[in-house]
Amino acid sequence: MAEWTVIIKNNSGSDFLISDLGVDIQDASTVNLHEEAGFAEIADSDDLKDALTAGTLVLNDGTSDLSPADAVNYLSRIHRKFLEENYFNKTELSTPGSASIDYENIANAPTFEYAFWYDNVKFRVLGLELPTAPSSPEEGDVYVDTLQNYQKWDGSAWQDLGAALIGDRVIDLASADQDIMTWDGVVWDIAEPDLKSNAAVTVTDDGDGKAARYVYNKTEGVWKKDYDVDFDPHLKRGDHVLKHDADQIEVENAYSNIGSSANDDMESVISAIDTKIGTIEGGNLSDINIQNGIVYGRDTVRNKWMGPREDFIFSRSGFTRKSYLMIGDVPSNQGGVRVQRNMTITAISCQLDLSGSCTVEVRKNDGSTPIATLTISSAEGAHDNTLNVDVVEGDFLQVYVDAVTLVRSPTVKITAAYNGGSL
Structure with a gap:
């Protein structure tokens, strides 16, 4: 579609977050919004229209600052033009040959039918x-x-x-x-x-x-x-390609008809698994702790019982500078990822499409203070696997990218483990 210029100015005296875009407009700053969000997103943003109508933000079309009414009309024209250039109308769809890409003009069109x-x-x-x-x-x-x-x-x-x-x-x-x-x-x-x-x-x-x-x-x-x-036969239950004699391996209760005179060639070893306390006979510490059916392992670096890991992915397509990253199609400031159990953030990574510099801030519960950060300096990415940041059941995580100059397509992965308590 045609290129549109959407420059946003903030002279309101305070920072302003365009919530449904997840883009933060700093006070006394000018942002080329068309570089940080798609035209469909911009034209559909009710929060942007409200801020323009209230005079909190000012829109410049590349030539001059627009009045609040003209700014909203400008966004409406973008929306209408976007629809015209990206979707067929009813007449085009019903008239053979009128659409830009018409099915009847495709010589080798496949049959879209089930077998x-x-x-x-x-x-x-x-x-x-x-x-x-x-x-x-x-x-x-x-x-x-x-x-x-x-x-x-x-x-x-x-x-x-x-x-x-x-x-x-x-x-x-x-x-x-x-x-x-x-x-x-x-x-x-x-x-x-x-x-x-x-x-x-x-x-x-x-x-x-x-x-x-x-x-x-x-x-x-x-x-x-x-x-x-492949019609090859499958093994029946109990079949196995490995064969052994009964006196070559000890499996408890597997050979009930074998007398006491049978010789065992393999030493039987009992491995203790503690269920809560973390100690076994003799006072030695167990490396496994089971709580409510969840297996936790000993993390001596963080001095905690650490369980299964989960990865949370946040990203944003295109250029961005001071924005919340997305979860799917939703800016994380409008929701985030809710954790189901007490967890510990153990690692964070970020990858850019092009080399750049920025700070990744992990936030929670709509707060503005980061609970973990990662800095990228003139590079395409960075990671830190030494984090030890606790979050509790019900917290929700959000990710904000802070940069002086635009960075392109950041993708952030947060790794968190179930927290089973201190050792």
Whole structure:
């Protein structure tokens, strides 16, 4: 779409956060908002329109400062132009050839249909009731002779696979449309009179002794192989490729009929797992602590029981300078990520699209004071895996990027572990 200039000035005497954009406009600053947010976001921002109407912010279109009313109208024109250039109207959609990209103009347009599955077929045959074998066969080729027997070429000779059974289905490659034929005990009949363009069928043996899926191309009148189908048998419960004798391994209660005279060649070791206190017999400390079904490990650096880790991703597409990063399509200042248990932030990382400098601030519960920070200095990214910041169940995390100059497409990952308490 056409480029629009949206310059925002803040001379209100205090910083102003455009909440639904997550963009912070510092007092006495000028921000090229079109560099930090998409035109659709800008035009749809009710918080920006309210601030312009109230005179808190001023919009400059690249030529002059606009009055509050003109500024709102300017955003409306952006919105209308965006819709015109990115969406088809009702007339365009209903008139063939009028849309910029019209389906009828696509020569090789695919059929957007689900696969129509036919019953399985046994073989793809070179012909039916042939008095003589086909010349120049390839390994795996099959045909039906005058006795209604299947003949398969093994690379050096034709092998008789036996007679066709009533109900057998095959694809006749010699027919004009490669019809699916079925044997009724007397004659071969067409099983599917009108093959669909999205037809699919499984061929039990397509020449290599294995099954394969084929899809029908109605325009060309041919079946085309899609992929092989694995019909290898699965191991039954209790089967295992590893075999052992009963006296070579000790498994408690596994061999109840073995007498006391059996020899054990493997030493049995009992591993204690403490459930809460963190000590085992003799006063030694356990490395595992289980609380409410959650396994915690000993973190001697942070002096805590640390459980499963979770990663939280915050990002923003395009350039930004003083903005909250997004969770999905929502600026994190409008929600954030809520933690379900007491947790400890153990690491943070940030990656930029281009080298830049900024400070990443992890905030919580709509506060402006960071609980953790990460600084990037003239680089594409940075990380810190030494953090030890506790948050409690019900806290919600937000991420703010503070930069003097624009940085591009920051993506921040916060890693936090369940906190099982002090060691």
